[in-house]
Structures are given as C-alpha cells and as structure tokens.
Amino acid sequence: MPAGRPGPAAQSARRPPPPLPLLLLCVLGAPRAGSGAHTAVISPQDPTLLIGSSLQATCSVHGDPPGTTAEGLYWTLNGRRLAPELSRVLNASTLALALANLNGSRQQSGDNLVCHARDGSILAGSCLYVGLPPEKPFNISCWSKNMKDLTCRWTPGAHGETFLHTNYSLKYKLRWYGQDNTCEEYHTVGPHSCHIPKDLALFTPYEIWVEATNRLGSARSDVLTLDILDVVTTDPPPDVHVSRVGGLEDQLSVRWVSPPALKDFLFQAKYQIRYRVEDSVDWKVVDDVSNQTSCRLAGLKPGTVYFVQVRCNPFGIYGSKKAGIWSEWSHPTAASTPRSERPGPGGGACEPRGGEPSSGPVRRELKQFLGWLKKHAYCSNLSFRLYDQWRAWMQKTHKTRNQDEGILPSGRRGTTRGPAR
Amino acid sequence: MSRREGSLEDPQADSSISPLPHLEAKIHQTHSLARLLTKYAEQLLQEYVQHQGDPFGLPGFSPPRLPVAGLSAPAPGHAGLPAAERLQLDAGALSLLPPLLDVVRRHQAELNPRALRLLRRLEDAARQARALGAAVEAVLAALGAETRGPRPEPAVAAAAAAATDAGVFPAKVLGLRVCGLYREWVSRTEGDLGQLVPGGPA
Helix, strand or coil: CCCCCCCHHHHHHHCCCCCCCCCCCCCCCCCCCCCCCEEEEEECCCCEEECCCCEEEEEEEEECCCCCCCCCCEEEECCEECCHHHEEEEECCEEEEEECCCCCCCCCCCEEEEEECCCCCEEEEEEEEEECCCCCCEEEEEEEECCCCEEEEEECHHHHCCCCCCEEEEEEEECCCCCCEECCEECCCCCCEEEECCCCCCCCCEEEEEEEEECCEEEECCCEEECHHHHEECCCCCCCEEEEECCEEEEEEEECCCCHHHCCCCCCCEEEEEEEECCCCCCEEEEEEECCCEEEECCCCCCCEEEEEEEEECCCHHHCCCCCCCCCCCCCEEEECCCCCCCCCCCCCCCCCCCCCCCHHHHHHHHHHHHHHHHHCCCCCCCHHHHHHHHHHHHHHHHHHHHHHCCCCCCCCCCCCCCCC | CCCCCCCCCCHHHHHHCCCCHHHHHHHHHHHHHHHHHHHHHHHHHHHHHHHHCCCCCCCCCCCCCCCECCECCCCHHHHHCCHHHHHHHHHHHHHHHHHHHHHHHHHHHHHCCCCHHHHHHHHHHHHHHHHHHHHHHHHHHHHCCCCCCCCCHHHHHHHHHHHHCCCHHHHHHHHHHHHHHHHHHHHHHHHHHHCCCCCCCC
16 A cells, blocks of 8 residues: 655645645546556446346556556455456456446445555545335325324335435325425435425315435336325323322223314314223223213222323314324323222232122123113113212221221221122 | 743744733633544544445555645644644644535535435534634634635635546545544644643643
8 A cells, every 4th residue: 555645734834835726636546747656447437237237347557657567456345355257357457357146235325346456555446336226115194283284104115125325205286286396304204204394285185106216217106195184183182180080999080181283173083092000011992082071981900000191083174074193192191099998808909800890891781771771760860970979988888887897907808899709 | 820931933942831811721722622523523534434335444444645635634744843833734724624524525415315424524524623723723813823814715625526526436535535634633733732731741
C-alpha cells in the first residue's frame, strides 16, 4: 500500500495559501505525474444485475512508465480475494474477470469490486448492484383519525427483499376527478406506511395505490377505493374510572367519557371493555356495550386487583354503512374488588364457587328470569339493581349475626352462603 | 490573574503566556468542545464504514491518502510549529471541511437513504466543524494573532462533487477520506488547544 505523504498544509504554514486549485480527487483517477504510480479503470462502472446473472469485467491499468503489465493484478469482492481461475490476462494492461450466478448484494450501497496491484494497493473500484425488481405491493389498509387525516399501510411484494434500495410511493386521487397526489410523510406507523395530514375530502371516494421502484424496475399495487367516512377511527375514551359497587365483592363499575373529538358529529358509538386479573395475561372482553358510557362488571373474584381498558368504534358516522374502526385501548385503569368477609375452609379469601349467586351462569339465568318476570308477572319494579341491593343487605345481615354469635372468621364454615366446597 | 510577558512567536515561551481570565475560559471552553467533537468524529467514521460494506471496515483497508480539494492531513511537523500557526492551520482546515461533509452527505443520501443516523451525523459534523472553526478563530483574535479569511466554499464543493461523478466506489472512498480528515483535524485542534490550557502540557 502506498504510504501517505504530507500534504501541502505544513508547507503553507509560513506563507499565504496558494489559490485553491480545482483539483479533482486523485484517488483512483489520473496518475500523479512523475510518481511512478499506477491507476486503473474498471469496466463496467457500477452495473446493475439480476440475481443469478453473470458479470464480465475488466481492469485496465495505465501508469508511468507506459506499458505497465497486468500480471500480478488481482480482484477482491467485498474485501475477499477472488479465486485466480476467475481472472485472466486479456492483454498487457488488462485483467478480465468472469463471475457467474451472482448472489444478491450484501449492502444497499452496492458490492465493492476492487482491482489491486501486486503489492495490494488499490487501483480501481466499481460497485455492483445485484437484486430483483420489486413485486406488486399488496394489502393496503387505511384509516382516518377523526376524519382529519389518512394513514395507510401496505405489505411490500416478495416480503420486501429485493437486495436493492426500493422506493415506495403512496399515491392517491379523487376517483371522479383530480390529479395524482403523492404522500410525503413515510414510516409513520412502520416501515411501509404513509400519513396524509390534511386537505382530504369527505363524501367522495378516493383511489389509493402504492408504486415500488428500484434500479431493476417498478411495480404498482391494485387500487384501493374508499371514502374517508368509512374508515374513521378515534381516540380511546378518556377519563376511564373503575370503582367498587358498594360492598359487592364480585362487581366493579366502569365509567368513561365518549371521545371528545367526534362529539359534534352524529354517530352511534360502540364500546368494548376488556379486563384481566392483575397477574394474568388473559383478557376477558365485554362486547355488548353499545352507546353507553358505563358498565358494571360482575362475576369477579373478591379481593382481587383488576386492570380495565375501554375502546370505541365510531361506526355509522354521517350515515356511513361500514363497520368503523376500533380505537386503541385506553390506558389501563386498576381497581380491586372488596375482600370477602365470609369464612372459608382453612381461612383466607374465598373464591366464588359453582352454584353461588355471584357466579356467571347463575347470574345469567337470574337475569333471564327477572326479564321473564317483568314481562309475564307484571313485576315492573324488578331489576338487577334490586337484586344487588338484596345481596348487599344479606351480606350485612350475615356479618352482624356472626358478630352477635361470636363466630371467629377463620376455621369455621359459613352457614348463610352456599357450601364452601 | 496577572499577565506574564511572553511571545507568541517563540514556541518555547508558549507555556508562559497567561491570557486574561475570559480568554482562559474561552480556551478552556473551545478545548472542551474539540474534545467532545473528537469523540463524535470517531463515531461518524465508524458509522460511515459500516454502511459502505467491506473492505471499508476491514483493518487492512487503506486507499491512497491523497489531498482532497487542497486539504491534507496535519503534517508531521505540525506539533513543532508555534501555537498561533498551529491554530491558524486548524482553523483553515475546519473551514474547508463543512462543504466537503455536505457533499458526502448528499451522496450518502442517494447511496444509503435509510441510514438516517449516518446522514444526521454528517449534517451535524458540518455544523460542528463550522462552530469549532469559529471558536478557534475567536481564540486567535483574542490572542492578537492573524486569522484566516473564509475559504471559497463553492470551489471546494465543486471539486469534491466532480470527484463523485467518477463512480460510486470513488465516492465511497472520498467520503472515507473526508470523515478521516475531519477526525484528524478535530483531534489535532484538541491537542493544540490543550497546550494553551493552563496546567496543560507545555
């Protein structure tokens, strides 16, 4: 390798600097006069090739003295020396290379093919771009946050691996008129996404597609047609509060506020609630919460911390017939059910057993019975609230009776509730 | 702090110079900046070679270290020069680097468009070189030494940009050279200022 020589900086220290010459970088170009150094040119320069194709390249040396031999020259590709049998001397100053069945480029800036002199010094370089043309992007999905913007996501064809830098461009236009527009804010929700922040029309369909381009070609996705109103989502419901229901050990009350951004628009919101026990990863989902901003969770374990989340679907906005898009879940809110007062076998907190009124199936059947009673027995005042009030009264009564009779809470089986086992 | 007599012309007397307190603070501050930028320059170089692919990151890789548009590495005799001349050379080199770094950044934006951190580091380096150069010029002015005027940036940028037209590989090598020169000159500036810091090496 040629040693570095001191530049002109030191020599110019004691005199005014010379006018800046328009020097080209002489790394691999013209030889330095009188230096005895050689340089070369590789052909082709920076070719683009398909995976599996072949490459014929040459390294032509020129230097001082003229007629420099190509003997002793060798090639490296990405720093690895290529086998001698891949090269041959074409003439006195040219070394040829034949590569077959090329693999995809190792880096997007191109594979580095370098021609070296006998002493290892670098004479010339060329960057190879080996890859595939892009395949058709697909699976475009879009959503609008509160009708103000549009975000779209897509899947690149061939799982995105073209080995070449591939540019993706999201395009959109109004279906019946207007020019093509190009989305400008990329990678907002992942590598293949784009965000259109403003100037979107409602009540009229858009056509949206993705164009993929690289050095070997281009591809275009199918066109997605949509109306902004059909893909609206919103913020999670704010102000989610979870609280106990009096002393009821198996219930929690959840309240929230409808998302304020859409409060001025006519829509029927749907809500979903999900909850889980503190140390569990399994969520239970309550689906049938339509257009209400409160719900009571029942059938819960006493003395247990629960995490609760709520989300909103603003379906039917401005009369849209589509299903709408669920918001993100609200931040988890935690609350605990009251600890059970009833003594259990061996002491400790009791869990609701099968047959007890607080268990799920019994409660459902009770609900159905109450509904039937209201219809057929003209008991219009019957409701779950009345039932809960009765349960709270029963618990209080049981507690008072135990205190009067001096019954200790542990080691004794309860007498007013169902069997402990 | 009292002023001691000394001469900027005499290298032996460099350590006897006692600048005014505000000048001392300025030298200290500029030295700290140079030290920080030396670290950043090292990181830039590492990031740069990663994105060019082998052999750029390999230990034995050594393309010819020729001048870039009139800018060379600090000469071996640099350390023996008087303090003011060393700082003048530092300031001159630092003023040449920003347009070169800009050229490298533009080229890397085409070659490695997803390498956002590299592109940001190149942009920051150009800005930081200007800032350090201006700070060194301010120290020189406070010391009563002559400062260099601004270099004609368009000529430097044009020279470097023309080099990149020769192909991708020469452009990669140019970028390596520029990042290397940036590291060398920032490090050299740190060393030169360190000798002016009170309590620093004579």
